[in-house]
Amino acid sequence: MTQDKEWIQEQERVDYTISKMKEEKETLLARSKSVQGEAKEIRNTFWDDVTVNFDEPDDVIETYASVTQQAELLAERERSYGHMEEEIKTLDRLIYSPYFARVDFHEGEEPPESIYIGISSYLDGDEYLVYDWRAPISSIYYDGVPGPVSYQAPDGVREGIMDLKRQFLIRSGKIQALFDTGVSIGDEMLQEILGSQADTHMKNIVATIQKEQNQIIRNVSSNLLFVQGAAGSGKTSVALQRIAYLLYRYRDSLHSEQIVLFSPNQLFNHYISKVLPELGEQNMVQTTFLEYTQHHVGPSLKVESLLEQMEESLTEEETNERAQSIEIKGSLRFFHEIGEYAKQLLKGGIVFRDIRFKGEVIISKEEIADLFYQYEDRYSLPNRFQLVTKQLLKRLQEVAKNERKKPWVEEEIELLDRKQFQEAYRYAAKRVRKDKDDFKGHDYEKEFLAKKIVNHRFRKIRKYIKQYRYFNINAQYLQFLKQKGESVLIKQTLTAFRNGTLLFEDTVPYMYLLDLLTGKKPSNSIKYVFIDEIQDYSPIQLAYMRFLFPYSKFTMLGDLNQSIFGSATNSPLKMAHEIFGEEKAEIVYLTKSYRSTSAITKFTKELLPNGEKIDWFERPGELPIVTIASNSGDAIEKIKKHAKMLAQKSSSVALIGKSKRQCEKVYEQLKDELDVTLIDKEYSELPEGMIILPSYLAKGLEFDSVIILDASNKTYAKESERTLLYTVCTRAMHHLVLVVNEQPSTLLDVVPKELYVIE
Numbered sequence: 097m098t099q100d101k102e103w104i105q106e107q108e109r110v111d112y113t114i115s116k117m118k119e120e121k122e123t124l125l126a127r128s129k130s131v132q133g134e135a136k137e138i139r140n141t142f143w144d145d146v147t148v149n150f151d152e153p154d155d156v157i158e159t160y161a162s163v164t165q166q167a168e169l170l171a172e173r174e175r176s177y178g179h180m181e182e183e184i185k186t187l188d189r190l191i192y193s194p195y196f197a198r199v200d201f202h203e204g205e206e207p208p209e210s211i212y213i214g215i216s217s218y219l220d221g222d223e224y225l226v227y228d229w230r231a232p233i234s235s236i237y238y239d240g241v242p243g244p245v246s247y248q249a250p251d252g253v254r255e256g257i258m259d260l261k262r263q264f265l266i267r268s269g270k271i272q273a274l275f276d277t278g279v280s281i282g283d284e285m286l287q288e289i290l291g292s293q294a295d296t297h298m299k300n301i302v303a304t305i306q307k308e309q310n311q312i313i314r315n316v317s318s319n320l321l322f323v324q325g326a327a328g329s330g331k332t333s334v335a336l337q338r339i340a341y342l343l344y345r346y347r348d349s350l351h352s353e354q355i356v357l358f359s360p361n362q363l364f365n366h367y368i369s370k371v372l373p374e375l376g377e378q379n380m381v382q383t384t385f386l387e388y389t390q391h392h393v394g395p396s397l398k399v400e401s402l403l404e405q406m407e408e409s410l411t412e413e414e415t416n417e418r419a420q421s422i423e424i425k426g427s428l429r430f431f432h433e434i435g436e437y438a439k440q441l442l443k444g445g446i447v448f449r450d451i452r453f454k455g456e457v458i459i460s461k462e463e464i465a466d467l468f469y470q471y472e473d474r475y476s477l478p479n480r481f482q483l484v485t486k487q488l489l490k491r492l493q494e495v496a497k498n499e500r501k502k503p504w505v506e507e508e509i510e511l512l513d514r515k516q517f518q519e520a521y522r523y524a525a526k527r528v529r530k531d532k533d534d535f536k537g538h539d540y541e542k543e544f545l546a547k548k549i550v551n552h553r554f555r556k557i558r559k560y561i562k563q564y565r566y567f568n569i570n571a572q573y574l575q576f577l578k579q580k581g582e583s584v585l586i587k588q589t590l591t592a593f594r595n596g597t598l599l600f601e602d603t604v605p606y607m608y609l610l611d612l613l614t615g616k617k618p619s620n621s622i623k624y625v626f627i628d629e630i631q632d633y634s635p636i637q638l639a640y641m642r643f644l645f646p647y648s649k650f651t652m653l654g655d656l657n658q659s660i661f662g663s664a665t666n667s668p669l670k671m672a673h674e675i676f677g678e679e680k681a682e683i684v685y686l687t688k689s690y691r692s693t694s695a696i697t698k699f700t701k702e703l704l705p706n707g708e709k710i711d712w713f714e715r716p717g718e719l720p721i722v723t724i725a726s727n728s729g730d731a732i733e734k735i736k737k738h739a740k741m742l743a744q745k746s747s748s749v750a751l752i753g754k755s756k757r758q759c760e761k762v763y764e765q766l767k768d769e770l771d772v773t774l775i776d777k778e779y780s781e782l783p784e785g786m787i788i789l790p791s792y793l794a795k796g797l798e799f800d801s802v803i804i805l806d807a808s809n810k811t812y813a814k815e816s817e818r819t820l821l822y823t824v825c826t827r828a829m830h831h832l833v834l835v836v837n838e839q840p841s842t843l844l845d846v847v848p849k850e851l852y853v854i855e
């Protein structure tokens with residue numbers, strides 16, 4: 097059989113599969129229209145079919161049941177309409193590209209079966225025309241080569257022979273490429289995919305998942321899975337594909353809201369937001385540590401972001417004090433010390449606030465402390481907060497009662513409008529009828545209005561009590577710092593508090609103390625926690641994560657070489673082991689980089705002292721360019737020249753600066769001549785075309801072409817900035833240009849001259 101004949105046969109099968117899918121789509125469309133019609137009908141005639149009668153208690157119950165039944169009927173129709181819409185969307189994706197692989201497999205003497213693998217399974221009757229990429233049998237495509245293979249089926253390990261492994265590139269129902277492969281996942285297919293251009297959204301990699309990546313995606317045994325991978329080795333991709341896999345594997349018990357992914361910033365969140373929907377799954381909960389923290393701390397303090405902390409350390413001479421404080425507050429030891437401090441507070445020492453009304457103390461902090469410490473030690477602190485809150489609310493009621501007789505209430509009654517008086521009159525009339533006492537009408541009216549006024553004014557205080565605001569967490573935290581007796585720990589925190597800010601290094605200690613005392617914690621419903629860019633987490637952050645999600649399985653992904661703090665003193669892995677225990681913890685290394693051309697990866701790997709471990713996927717491309725300018729004006733000219741050239745060759749060009757300030761400065765000088773967008777805050781979306789952004793916002797992203805704004809000795813001078821320079825350079829897929837203002841950074845000295853072009 098010739099190659100062409102096979103191609104034709106395969107195209108015929110594609111056509112057949114698509115025709116079946118289209119038939120099903122038609123049927124589904126008709127059904128969904130009719131369900132939609134039914135839902136509309138129910139909505140229009142909702143009250144016609146409901147018996148409404150409130151005369152007797154029994155009638156009320158019947159009315160309620162009747163309304164509920166009708167509402168359920170409507171909800172059921174809407175749900176089933178929603179499902180059909182989802183199914184239609186999946187069918188549309190399959191009709192565009194029904195599958196990407198075929199493996200022929202047989203067990204023993206049985207004839208081989210052709211398994212076609214796509215993003216979702218498709219059945220014609222009970223025949224699988226397409227298998228889901230996450231189905232047990234599909235793993236032989238990712239793990240095996242033609243010959244003996246095995247896979248884990250629900251009923252145990254199945255063994256057999258793979259007779260054929262074929263890959264397809266199908267677009268709009270037409271086979272564009274077809275490869276029979278001998279290696280795990282054929283190079284040609286990867287070449288084809290990696291050669292394409294960057295997008296403002298990340299793409300899924302299900303057609304070309306590599307064997308070592310597949311091990312991570314399908315790992316279900318580890319409680320802590322730690323992935324250390326080189327830049328561009330697919331860590332984020334693997335995390336997202338793993339989420340899709342878990343949702344499939346545990347589809348009866350796991351929902352997307354039970355999975356949370358912590359990512360470096362919102363820009364990145366937006367970048368990855370389409371991968372799961374593209375695979376027919378709902379997105380997991382996506383958040384950033386900052387977002388989580390700000391939500392937890394509440395609006396009274398503005399939480400400083402890691403980026404703001406960095407911006408300071410990047411652009412100003414960082415004081416030794418702050419660095420020292422960051423180190424101490426980020427340690428595991430500090431975490432344990434907070435735990436000890438909380439225990440100490442069982443006996444006394446919690447800082448309360450007076451509860452005031454109209455400037456007067458109505459319940460003093462001493463009274464609150466007495467209430468709090470009347471309980472014995474066996475009452476936990478959170479328990480006591482609950483009990484004290486109840487008591488305070490009761491006390492507040494008494495205070496409110498007394499308040500009703502005060503002159504200010506009389507004064508306010510006079511200012512009320514007619515509507516309120518009428519309401520009071522109606523109330524009084526009812527009471528008079530009931531008590532048969534005509535003379536009390538006026539008193540009742542006054543009583544009603546006074547109660548209303550006081551209740552209204554006390555509403556805020558009630559809320560204040562319910563939110564435990566009578567507890568002064570800021571003062572408590574400062575007291576803890578004071579007790580430690582080191583002034584470096586307290587000085588900047590105090591200044592920040594005065595400005596309404598919580599410093600980044602204070603956030604975890606502060607929240608942990610708050611949580612230990614008040615017991616406020618998120619729900620335990622999260623089953624899987626994913627943390628990307630784990631190298632930027634301090635030990636205390638890791639310990640806090642464990643505390644927050646005690647029953648969850650963790651997947652942590654990172655690259656020590658991309659640490660924004662320079663060489664991390666405490667390896668997150670070592671820390672993770674210490675915090676999570678070694679049991680069921682697994683570490684996996686990804687060493688092959690897929691993002692960049694070989695030329696770029698060879699260059700970037702040399703930047704690292706331990707770069708020898710990094711491997712690359714053979715892909716042609718031009719050598720990186722280091723262009724040296726004689727002064728800052730010349731540097732701008734060079735940036736312009738290269739930016740214009742690169743814009744012609746590629747769809748995404750990123751100009752990456754070290755700090756926000758540097759980006760703003762360069763942007764001002766470019767904006768009249770270049771169509772470029774400045775990205776300077778993390779709550780943005782990635783626009784099309786040319787952008788300029790600071791290093792920390794470029795984390796995790798990739799671009800066809802990258803221009804490093806100033807790889808000179810002035811900007812990247814310290815050894816601790818090596819990993820930052822590595823991070824920014826590894827964002828480039830196809831072209832990399834480093835613009836240098838005068839003296840190149842000495843960090844480049846270690847890179848052999850033949851790996852780049854000097855201009």
Ligand SMILES: Nc1ncnc2c1ncn2[C@@H]1O[C@H](COP(=O)(O)OP(=O)(O)OP(=O)(O)O)[C@@H](O)[C@H]1O
Pocket residue numbers: 286289290299300301304305306309325326327328329330331332333334655658690691795796797798826
């Ligand atoms: N198996 C694969 N098949 C096709 N493309 C892949 C594969 N693995 C990774 N890639 C591609 O390589 C690029 C880098 O992947 P990803 O961003 O997941 O890597 P990363 O390890 O998280 O990178 P970094 O740490 O540098 O941010 C992406 O374009 C991704 O699509």
